[in-house]
Amino acid sequence: xxxxxxxxxxxxxxxxxxxxxxxxxxxxxxxxxxxxxxxxxxxxxxxxxxxxxxxxxxxxxxxxxxxxxxxxxxxxxxxxxxxxxxxxxxxxxxxxxxxxxxxxxxxxxxxxxxxxxxxxxxxxxxxxxxxxxxxxxxxxxxxxxxxxxxxxxxxxxxxxxxxxxxxxxxxxxxxxxxxxxxxxxxxxxxxxxxxxxxxxxxxxxxxxxxxxxxxxxxxxxxxxxxxxxxxxxxxxxxxxxxxxxxxxxxxxxxxxxxxxxxxxxxxxxxxxxxxxxxxxxxxxxxxxxxxxxxxxxxxxxxxxxxxxxxxxxxxxxxxxxxxxxxxxxxxxxxxxxxxxxxxxxxxxxxxxxxxxxxxxxxxxxxxxxxxxxxxxxxxxxxxxxxxxxxxxxxxxxxxxxxxxxxxxxxxxxxxxxxxxxxxxxxxxxxxxxxxxxxxxxxxxxxxxxxxxxxxxxxxxxxxxxxxxxxxxxxxxxxxxxxxxxxxxxxxxxxxxxxxxxxxxxxxxxxxxxxxxxxxxxxxxxxxxxxxxxxxxxxxxxxxxxxxxxxxxxxxxxxxxxxxxxxxxxxxxxxxxxxxxxxxxxxxxxxxxxxxxxxxxxxxxxxxxxxxxxxxxxxxxxxxxxxxxxxxxxxxxxxxxxxxx
Amino acid sequence: xxxxxxxxxxxxxxxxxxxxxxxxxxxxxxxxxxxxxxxxxxxxxxxxxxxxxxxxxxxxxxxxxxxxxxxxxxxxxxxxxxxxxxxxxxxxxxxxxxxxxxxxxxxxxxxxxxxxxxxxxxxxxxxxxxxxxxxxxxxxxxxxxxxxxxxxxxxxxxxxxxxxxxxxxxxxxxxxxxxxxxxxxxxxxxxxxxxxxxxxxxxxxxxxxxxxxxxxxxxxxxxxxxxxxxxxxxxxxxxxxxxxxxxxxxxxxxxxxxxxxxxxxxxxxxxxxxxxxxxxxxxxxxxxxxxxxxxxxxxxxxxxxxxxxxxxxxxxxxxxxxxxxx
Numbered sequence: 011x012x013x014x015x016x017x018x019x020x021x022x023x024x025x026x027x028x029x030x031x032x033x034x035x036x037x038x039x040x041x042x043x044x045x046x047x048x049x050x051x052x053x054x055x056x057x058x059x060x061x062x063x064x065x066x067x068x069x070x071x072x073x074x075x076x077x078x079x080x081x082x083x084x085x086x087x088x089x090x091x092x093x094x095x096x097x098x099x100x101x102x103x104x105x106x107x108x109x110x111x112x113x114x115x116x117x118x119x120x121x122x123x124x125x126x127x128x129x130x131x132x133x134x135x136x137x138x139x140x141x142x143x144x145x146x147x148x149x150x151x152x153x154x155x156x157x158x159x160x161x162x163x164x165x166x167x168x169x170x171x172x173x174x175x176x177x178x179x180x181x182x183x184x185x186x187x188x189x190x191x192x193x194x195x196x197x198x199x200x201x202x203x204x205x206x207x208x209x210x211x212x213x214x215x216x217x218x219x220x221x222x223x224x225x226x227x228x229x230x231x232x233x234x235x236x237x238x239x240x241x242x243x244x245x246x247x248x249x250x251x252x253x254x255x256x257x258x259x260x261x262x263x264x265x266x267x268x269x270x271x272x273x274x275x276x277x278x279x280x281x282x283x284x285x286x287x288x289x290x291x292x293x294x295x296x297x298x299x300x301x302x303x304x305x306x307x308x309x310x311x312x313x314x315x316x317x318x319x320x321x322x323x324x325x326x327x328x329x330x331x332x333x334x335x336x337x338x339x340x341x342x343x344x345x346x347x348x349x350x351x352x353x354x355x356x357x358x359x360x361x362x363x364x365x366x367x368x369x370x371x372x373x374x375x376x377x378x379x380x381x382x383x384x385x386x387x388x389x390x391x392x393x394x395x396x397x398x399x400x401x402x403x404x405x406x407x408x409x410x411x412x413x414x415x416x417x418x419x420x421x422x423x424x425x426x427x428x429x430x431x432x433x434x435x436x437x438x439x440x441x442x443x444x445x446x447x448x449x450x451x452x453x454x455x456x457x458x459x460x461x462x463x464x465x466x467x468x469x470x471x472x473x474x475x476x477x478x479x480x481x482x483x484x485x486x487x488x489x490x491x492x493x494x495x496x497x498x499x500x501x502x503x504x505x506x507x508x509x510x511x512x513x514x515x516x517x518x519x520x521x522x523x524x525x526x527x528x529x530x531x532x533x534x535x536x537x538x539x540x541x542x543x544x545x546x547x548x549x550x551x552x553x554x555x556x557x558x559x560x561x562x563x564x565x566x567x568x569x570x571x572x573x574x575x576x577x578x579x580x581x582x583x584x585x586x587x588x589x590x591x592x593x594x595x596x597x598x599x600x601x602x603x604x605x606x607x608x609x610x611x612x613x614x615x616x617x618x619x620x621x622x623x624x625x626x627x628x629x630x631x632x633x634x635x636x637x638x639x640x641x642x643x644x645x646x647x648x649x650x651x652x653x654x
Numbered sequence: 655x656x657x658x659x660x661x662x663x664x665x666x667x668x669x670x671x672x673x674x675x676x677x678x679x680x681x682x683x684x685x686x687x688x689x690x691x692x693x694x695x696x697x698x699x700x701x702x703x704x705x706x707x708x709x710x711x712x713x714x715x716x717x718x719x720x721x722x723x724x725x726x727x728x729x730x731x732x733x734x735x736x737x738x739x740x741x742x743x744x745x746x747x748x749x750x751x752x753x754x755x756x757x758x759x760x761x762x763x764x765x766x767x768x769x770x771x772x773x774x775x776x777x778x779x780x781x782x783x784x785x786x787x788x789x790x791x792x793x794x795x796x797x798x799x800x801x802x803x804x805x806x807x808x809x810x811x812x813x814x815x816x817x818x819x820x821x822x823x824x825x826x827x828x829x830x831x832x833x834x835x836x837x838x839x840x841x842x843x844x845x846x847x848x849x850x851x852x853x854x855x856x857x858x859x860x861x862x863x864x865x866x867x868x869x870x871x872x873x874x875x876x877x878x879x880x881x882x883x884x885x886x887x888x889x890x891x892x893x894x895x896x897x898x899x900x901x902x903x904x905x906x907x908x909x910x911x912x913x914x915x916x917x918x919x920x921x922x923x924x925x926x927x928x929x930x931x932x933x934x935x936x937x938x939x940x941x942x943x944x945x946x947x948x949x950x951x952x953x954x955x956x957x958x959x960x961x962x963x964x965x966x967x968x969x970x971x972x973x974x975x976x977x978x979x980x
Contacts, residue, residue, distance in 0.1 A: 485821065640846045
């Protein structure tokens, strides 16, 4: 047989191999380590190398785009040598990044048209007051209000008792030069509404000094806070934590039940406030140098969250949300102050709870829709927010329909034995070798693993399914020869990481119970968007883009999500992962009154469809409790994989 | 003017499944039953073909059952302690097939051993030439243990083995494949769950013409409407071309009807309920006939009189074409 030379740029090594040798074998011969997490089956794309020169034959180019192939990229484990070849071995990390570019997670960027002076409801005005004397006996407040009217045109302006108490001192301390922080209201056209004086500072504060605001998303499972400089629009710090209410019930229903029992409502309110306040402290510290009293200088907070979370935060009875006909006390709460709500920022700070539309489609969704931009798109778009409650919105610039389904917290890492949030130490991606069933995983932050986050669970479930560790119903195959499948305390389980490789010193395993939870979660979501689409006569093929929000981890693998039947079998370029859209929507509303108005418009435009009144949901749910789905024809690409 | 009867046309059909192998086919059965093959909804002869009539099996036990109605015990008193004699008696009263249920414990109160199970099955095969359906006690681990032994000892007889559910299907399917048997796949009264189990079984490589599905049901007055509608929907899906639902259906109206109060209790019930035995037989018969109309291919009964009445109903329903051609 003919022999060829394969030359690798890494370490400038060359080997002689017979025609038909795999590049991965040649690399091994040359002593070059090419990652093959999937065990050389051409499934993961991690072994991509670049052919600089020479003849090769690619058996498969799965996960490579046509541009990649045009650039000479080839999967080392699927490409055979048919001539002398020069190979470039990219740094492994670089490959990873290239392969994840299609899994877009947009960074937080300040909207390009954001103009503090025009868009922000908070205004900072510098005032020069005339000093009082025996001839000018105007009282301090009138003096201030006159200056506001005459110098910046703000009138009327309301002032709180707390401000009145310190007014005289500040005017004199600043020697009649003061800086006022006011909220001119959420509606565009500020002159029409009274402004509210939030704070008064002695002296003239420089224009570039930050003004702090907080975007808060209260999820059933996770609470997120972004600290924003309202002047520049930049997010200066982000933090998330499990909602302290989790210990009192995992879903909104059990929370409402708990709130109904002897002063459970006050306990829940305090728990979520404690979570929010600790996050505010954390972001304030992270924001850096002026940390000491930064939270006290935060003058505006915008809150998104599902209707139950908002009710519980405000201490409004939520019982009617749970009971037919499922009515909220309020969908659009008025503007409040931090002091009233109990959030530890400036006591007079504005707290703006975004509007929801129904008991189970709340402000997290109106905010999310705004963040996704679907309400301005011509394309038929399916937007879903995958959280403990899965909310789904379908529509375009012309119409919007929404529904909610109880998905459970599994994709947020809760309710799963070794689940965790997508933070450092979480396994976020898994590959399992077909032959020996040994796993290969990637951990956020590269540390030792402590648990598995949502994206890790999705990829683990898919890999177990593909490799036959579990069957289509989620039953473990105990007949397979591997120590990783075993009978655990909760029934059969698969060990993903042995205890000597974990942070916790305990095995990280996924159990049959976990698999069932994940199946129910993905089944509920799949059933939800299918029934919603069906109810307005839209078939899956008509959907032009699918936008997915949720905090299940950064690198959701679309292919894996399709394999388990969480996402419909559409072309990969239809999907876009947006991360936490609720907090992002809150952020936009925090910055810009136009955004805030758009959210109100979204709320008024959206039609809510109650799934519990629809028999089709149960049926759709049962048929989705299967991998990928009971109706095999719905997932041709997954079936093709088995056939091929 | 001739009356135009509207007809549905179906793209799909139910698979044919053969139970029992005769000497020519490598078994020892003197008869076999073929079920399935329909190209139309039950008894809609004018819309398609119903090549095989539904069949009735009688349920027997490996030993005297502890929880059967005294009426049944009385009926089978002479054979109830001897499964071979019981099978023979069942054949004599006209059953198309025998359904033997193995107990958790043997007559001495010991856990049923694979050896005892095999001996019982062999005795039954010896005594009756009818096709045999063997169910384990219904606990997946015990079922696996007993049915594997039975399947191996009766290779080639083309028994139907159950109960095969989504938790334990692997072992039973594997042994059915290795020993040329048929399996009955039981799922808890849901169209999707029935279909899912069929997919799992098919994924293991067992040809679907060796699978019968048991969608479970309830007795008259005890949820039969739900069972009926599940069966009807399964059959509609099959006729519409869904390959994973195109299997004949086995149901157990005997088991369901005889656990109702109406059948079990003879004293302390309103007088208007009428004669106990009559009532119990009617209950079983009515349940069975309703399920027949829902699309059942194999009905497992317990009382010989019910068997007679259901067989008569099948006879009538199968000759119905004459009535429509008016």
